[in-house]
Amino acid sequence: MSVALPQTRPEHLTPHDLVTYSRCPHEMELIRARRASLHSPTPVTPVTPADVVPERHSPLFAPPLGRLRVNEGRLDVAPHDTLVYIDDGEDDLPVLFPAEQVRLDSLFSRHGGTLVDEELGLGGRPDFVVRSPDGNFVPIEYKTTHLFLDLPQIHHELHLASHGRSFDTIQAIAECRLVHAVTGRRPTHGIVLYGDVAGSGTHEGWVEVPYGDAEEHWLRAALLQIRTDGRRPPVPAERNCAACEPNRDGQCRYAAARFEGAHVAALSHPTFR
Numbered sequence: 350m351s352v353a354l355p356q357t358r359p360e361h362l363t364p365h366d367l368v369t370y371s372r373c374p375h376e377m378e379l380i381r382a383r384r385a386s387l388h389s390p391t392p393v394t395p396v397t398p399a400d401v402v403p404e405r406h407s408p409l410f411a412p413p414l415g416r417l418r419v420n421e422g423r424l425d426v427a428p429h430d431t432l433v434y435i436d437d438g439e440d441d442l443p444v445l446f447p448a449e450q451v452r453l454d455s456l457f458s459r460h461g462g463t464l465v466d467e468e469l470g471l472g473g474r475p476d477f478v479v480r481s482p483d484g485n486f487v488p489i490e491y492k493t494t495h496l497f498l499d500l501p502q503i504h505h506e507l508h509l510a511s512h513g514r515s516f517d518t519i520q521a522i523a524e525c526r527l528v529h530a531v532t533g534r535r536p537t538h539g540i541v542l543y544g545d546v547a548g549s550g551t552h553e554g555w556v557e558v559p560y561g562d563a564e565e566h567w568l569r570a571a572l573l574q575i576r577t578d579g580r581r582p583p584v585p586a587e588r589n590c591a592a593c594e595p596n597r598d599g600q601c602r603y604a605a606a607r608f609e610g611a612h613v614a615a616l617s618h619p620t621f622r
């Protein structure tokens with residue numbers, strides 16, 4: 350007689366977790382333990398063992414980057430596109446659409462505005478989701494950082510080589526998957542939109558991140574990698590530690606630099622609840 354084994358739910362992860370793990374697994378683990386402690390009567394201890402040996406790089410393999418398309422200038426909305434989702438937990442998002450092109454879809458509000466993928470144990474909130482007339486959905490992640498600011502001589506190839514493209518690609522891939530899970534339709538691509546702090550439009554830009562079989566396979570493998578990593582080692586490096594929130598709070602004994610400013614959303618954002 351066969352006995353049904355109880356199904357265990359996969360560890361809940363967010364697009365931010367993926368990005369953070371790709372930078373420093375221990376940073377992700379410290380944030381995860383702090384988040385879990387909010388819902389536990391006793392503090393949740395990070396899994397990183399006390400005798401862990403710091404690593405030089407995150408064990409996460411890079412996402413596919415070969416098909417990214419980097420664009421300078423404003424992202425113009427098409428006249429027949431509609432805005433169907435906006436993250437109401439985010440302040441200061443730009444106004445991309447006139448009111449007549451905003452038709453928020455209740456599909457996206459089932460979990461209080463958090464998009465949930467039960468199969469992969471993933472949940473998160475893109476900044477926007479746009480629907481085109483052919484029914485394709487496109488998630489958009491907005492970054493206030495400039496795509497080309499202070500680097501007017503930079504060209505696409507060089508910019509694509511910067512580490513930021515990898516982080517943004519990871520987030521866009523995860524958000525495409527969330528939209529797929531919620532709508533049943535796989536997006537062809539996601540967009541990372543960079544703001545124009547100068548206001549002239551000259552530095553605005555966006556990156557189009559294709560989403561297909563290769564990207565979905567990468568995502569599934571990345572989630573497995575994170576969930577089976579029982580060490581979640583620190584990756585001390587100035588570029589990581591100077592912007593690490595657990596470092597700001599004195600939680601990491603491996604820090605290679607003083608904290609200088611956050612690069613992740615505040616823990617109070619709905620994504621982290």
Ligand code: SF4
Binds near residue numbers: 373
């Ligand atoms: S301070 Fe550095 S090593 Fe420690 S968790 Fe943060 S990024 Fe990782």
